[in-house]
Amino acid sequence: MKTKFIQAILLISVLAGCKSTSEDSQEPTMNTKSEIQVQGHRGERGNMPENSIPAFISALKKGVDVLELDVVISKDSQVVVSHEPWMLALYMTAPNGDSIPQDKEKEYNLYQMDYAEIKQFDGGSKGNVRFPQQQKLKTYKPLLSEVIDTVEATIKAEGLKPVKYNIEIKSVPEEYDVFQPQPEAFVDLVMRVIQEKQMEKRVNLQSFDPAILEAVHTNYPEIELAILVGENTYEENKNILSFKPEIYSPHYKLLDSTEVSIIRKDGLKIIPWTVNEPEAIQEVIALKVDGIITDYPERVFEALKNE
Structure with missing residues (x-):
């Protein structure tokens, strides 16, 4: 009886081992709906002031997988979280509460301002007319550095799941040395923060500017990269870079099932931006992309739950 019991245990172990080996050897398959990353765009711009600590914490507590944000550089070489390298009149106000004239906004050049001065401007009291439900x-x-420190402290204090950071380096060639450093210097400043915070494995860098991505690829090859595109097909865009990035990140309207199939053949992850309306969210989910960048994370969660 004892011998038969031992034989049975051994047989179960062998079968379990065979199952594990078989599963491990399977070829990668198309992404499933349940595996789609939810990325909070500028935190969650639809609900909270964009690229702000409150927006990132709110998105974090909603359960996003990735915090998407933008960075520029101040006069004193600080890495500032901002979509524009100036004070955008749409939602920024001066330290004294005055509105910023739209025709004067680029005079508030962050690259010519020390961070202590930048921090005095208010990015949330005015609201954003394009996002009426924004608090x-x-x-x-x-x-x-403050965003990472605050998010990580909140995760630890409240027992939340870790998130990744999708950091866009805002760079335009005609703005080199005017609103931003040269690409290599820009990348070095961003990477200094990432390395100091030991976040190399939990970030990806993205940009529309090929020079930025080339600099990261050459000098920091361990960093996951995404190329942002707003026009043309993948076949037209695939040779913009001298290398193949890990992620292809197009405007969502550039995608259909044929385009997704072509991108998949090259082995790239597909993470479209910025998907906000319920119908568009459903359409993108149906394409089985790898992630969805959205101003309204709760809408994507709701759509995924209903699938």
Whole structure:
């Protein structure tokens, strides 16, 4: 009896081992709906002031997988979380509460301002007319280091799941040395923060500017990269870079099932931006992309739950 019991245990172990080996050897398959990353765009711009600490914490607590954010550089070489390298009149106000004239906004050049001055401007009290449900509250443009420190502290204190950071380096060739450093210097400043915070394995860098991505690929090859595109097909865009990035990140309207199939053949992850309306969210989910960048994470969660 004892011998038969031992034989049975051995047989179960062998079968379990065979199953594991078989599963491990399977070829990668198309992404499933349940595996789609939810990325909070500028935190969650639809609900909270964009690229602010409150927006990132709110998105974090909603359960996003990735925090998407943008970075620029101040006069004193600080990495500032901001979509524009100036004070956008749409939602920024001066330290004294005055509105910023739209025709004067580029005079508030962050690359010519020390961070101590930048922090005095209010990015949330005015609200954003393009996002009427966005909560109005006084806030400021934070440093990348502060965002990481605050998010990580919140995760630890509240037992939340870790998130990744999708960091867009805002770069335009005609703005080199005017609103931003040269690409290699820009990348070095961003990477200094990432390395200091030991976040190399939990970030990807993205940009529309090929020079930025080339600099990261050459000098920091361990970093996952995404190329952002707003026009043309993948076949037209695939040779913009001298190498193949890990992620192809197009405007969502550029995608259909044929385009997705072509991109998949090259082995790239597909993460479209910025998908906000329920119908568009459903369409993108049906394409089985790898992630969805959205101003409204709760809408994507709701759509995924209903699948």
